[in-house]
Amino acid sequence: MRRSRRLLAAAVAALTTTLLALTPLGGAQVAHAATLFSDDFSGGDLAGWSRSGGTWSVVSDDSPALQQARDGTDARLFAGDASWADQAVQARVKPLTLPGNGLVALLARASGATSYYRLAVLPGDQVRLEAVRSGRVTPLGTVSHPVTVGSWHTLRIEVAGTVVRGWVDGVPVGTGTGTLTATGRIGVQTAYATARFDDVVVTRGDTAPTSAPPTPTATPTVASPSPTASPTDTAPPSSPPPTSPTPTPTGTAPGDGSSVVAPDGSGDFTSVQAAVDAVPTGNTRRHTITIEPGTYREVVSVPADKPYVSFVGSTGDARDVVIVYDNASGTPKPGGGTYGTSGSATVTVDGNDFTARHLTFANDFDEAAHDYSAEQAVAVLTRADRLVFDDVRFLGNQDTLYHNSASVDAVGRAYFRDCYVEGDVDFVFGRGTGVFDRCEIRSLDRGSTSNNGYVTAPSTMIGNPYGLLFTGCTLTTDSAAAQSVHLGRPWHPSGNVDAIGQAVFRDSVLGAHVKDSPWSDMSGFSWRDARFFEYRNSGPGSTVTTDRPQLTDAQASTYTPQRYLAGTDGWNPVP
Known part of the structure; x- marks a missing residue:
């Protein structure tokens, strides 16, 4: 039994x-x-x-x-x-x-x-x-x-x-x-x-022991030496010590407003958007929206005049709370026209200092069931600054995560920690500055033996030295063929010659699906004119070739999460 x-x-x-x-x-x-x-x-x-x-x-x-x-x-x-x-x-x-x-x-x-x-x-x-x-x-x-x-x-x-x-x-x-x-x-x-x-x-133990616990039922397979149970300041290899000061909290607003979203009516609201709508306009305090388990099929927008909003899944398991919709770029709008790429987003974040933890954002547009000329389908669009996504899943196919900024002259920073992002074509893209720290980046299989898509399509403006950084990440696939996925290509929106994409993959494990020549041209623009680099990657997809620019050790010291996110205000959400 x-x-x-x-x-x-x-x-x-x-x-x-x-x-x-x-x-x-x-x-x-x-x-x-x-x-x-x-x-x-x-x-x-x-x-x-x-x-x-x-x-x-x-x-x-x-x-x-x-x-x-x-x-x-x-x-x-x-x-x-x-x-x-x-x-x-x-x-x-x-x-x-x-x-x-x-x-x-x-x-x-x-x-x-x-x-x-x-x-x-x-x-x-x-x-x-x-x-x-x-x-x-x-x-x-x-x-x-x-x-x-x-x-x-x-x-x-x-x-x-x-x-x-x-x-x-x-x-x-x-x-x-x-x-x-x-x-x-x-x-x-x-x-x-x-x-x-x-x-x-x-x-349940109401009193902790002052000596060793009972002898385990499984006899140890090795002898135990005399213990030296003294504290140590050395962190384990998988969690290196911070290389900069203690993190600045996301948002500086005092206090903590809160509300609860539950599909069964046991909370304050039954939809996430209703909870966002109830946050005071121009709020100066953080408002935490705790979301109970369920699938919330709705389009959600956090407006620019509502900063300091947090979405938190109540169980700590990102799979338990799913916010999902299925618009695509070519989906007809009720009043005429189509949604376009930005309009297809399930969740749009325009409010600064937004955070999300322990939940899933998805766009489940069914490409096989539609024959639109434009099938980009965004799960999350960000156009704000100082964002933190912690233990969040981003699910989609083409254009899953659109990390952008408020304007071509603005910098939009986001820190993605312990997240999971999946897709196939350009599924992390935009001009935003984003750090992906210890994330799983999964490429879906489009059925090709030679080209199953592109992980990134950055459109970083030339005046911004920092675009997308993947550090300590693992690039995986569900079943895409070996040598069939590109790390990225340079996106020049509307042919903007000042959008010179910047992306770095460093200290990451690359699966066999990653091509030996992993960068690709896009819309007539050469990847060699973009700012694409790698550094100390490992795994079967990390073979260094002449088509894979590598950072030197000296250069690598300037491409760190802290450097990417500091900006002019010294923001540092990195543990």
């Missing part, structure tokens, strides 16, 4: 008060409550788990086990309830691949896809306890412990109030004081690594 899944809230509450028991623990006495969640994956599926990246499945090991099989990406899987407070999380972990920039981890009290406590197995026999907030890592403790790839190890995190403790194979990793939110789910994670997980158990 499969171990029981998440218990009903009422049962948990009752058991928490009636089943507390003191358990001997190496001389210490620790209070433990009923099991909140357990999974040994014997059911063969991922029921009860929600995915954020990666390729997850249940496979056969010494027993059924959870596997994440995609390397070169940051993959997380979450379970449990966002209301969980004090908790003890334990799991068996088997790293399958663990490269120099990789990690395999157990997560506790996750308040979102990028904020949680983490116990991470790192290369070089290092295990580290960390607090991660919006991707920024604070080490809480570390221990040198033999970690064998291909062998099982037991990880355990206990969080009680602000006290966080971790163990690996019964050896203390460290103890720290955390300042993350007081409640959250649990999870597992790999970054640029592959691994298996099994026997995940979550219990």
Whole structure:
């Protein structure tokens, strides 16, 4: 029989008060409550788990086990309830691949896809306890412990109030004081690594132990040395320390107005646009619109006179909240004419200091069902400045993400962190300045053996040194043929000779679908006159040829996220 899944809230509450028991623990006495969640994956599926990246499945090991099989990406899987407070999380972990920039981890009290406590197995026999907030890592403790790839190890995190403790194979990793939110789910994670997980158990613990937890049921496969659980200021390879000052918060407005959108009427509004319409014109305070799970089929516009607006998916899983529509450039308008590329957008952002987290923007225009002369179909159009998209999915085909600015003389900056963007032709395009940090950029298959499209089509104005930067990203495909996708081509809107596209792909993993000669001409303009560069990419699609301009080390130091986004006001949203 499969171990029981998440218990009903009422049962948990009752058991928490009636089943507390003191358990001997190496001389210490620790209070433990009923099991909140357990999974040994014997059911063969991922029921009860929600995915954020990666390729997850249940496979056969010494027993059924959870596997994440995609390397070169940051993959997380979450379970449990966002209301969980004090908790003890334990799991068996088997790293399958663990490269120099990789990690395999157990997560506790996750308040979102990028904020949680983490116990991470790192290369070089290092295990580290960390607090991660919006991707920024604070080490809480570390221990040198033999970690064998291909062998099982037991990880355990206990969080009680602000006290966080971790163990690996019964050896203390460290103890720290955390300042993350007081409640959250649990999870597992790999970054640029592959691994298996099994026997995940979550219990409610009202008192954190003062010594090692009970001996794991799975005997460690290696001996454990004496711990040295002292704090360290060194961040793991997958989360490098910031190279600039602490981030400036998006928007400087004090206070926080809020509203809730829910399709069942349980919130303040049933549509996202209605919530935007209710934000005061000329507002000087941030207004957070929390969006409950559902598919919202509507066109949404955030006007220029409504800055400081935030869209936040309530569950922390970007797949749970979808804002979608299906207009294309050639779609007839009710009053005559067609929508055009800009008018096709499902969501248009003209208000400065907009943020979006944990949701999906999509345009599901069906190309096969229509025969329009213009089939560009935009999911999101941005024409504002200082925008942050965190754990957001952008879904479409041609022209998915139109990152623009308010005018040819204006700079529109946006930071895309841990996002997913998919499409085929020119699916990241425009004159905006955009940084894509640790994102998955997925090219869809158009059925060609030689040309399945173009990732970018920047139209950066010649006076702007910074266009599109992809750093630490992974370029993937669903099934496009090898050597069939271009990195980009230069877009000159209306033949504007001053639109000299700028794009850099650096420190990223490029799949085999990327061409050896990845840049292409467009509308009579040569790509060689554009500002296209690469730097230190890896993967089968990263072969350096004479048609692939590379930055020097000195040049690369000026093409960083902070440089792209600083502008004249020093804006820095980068963790």
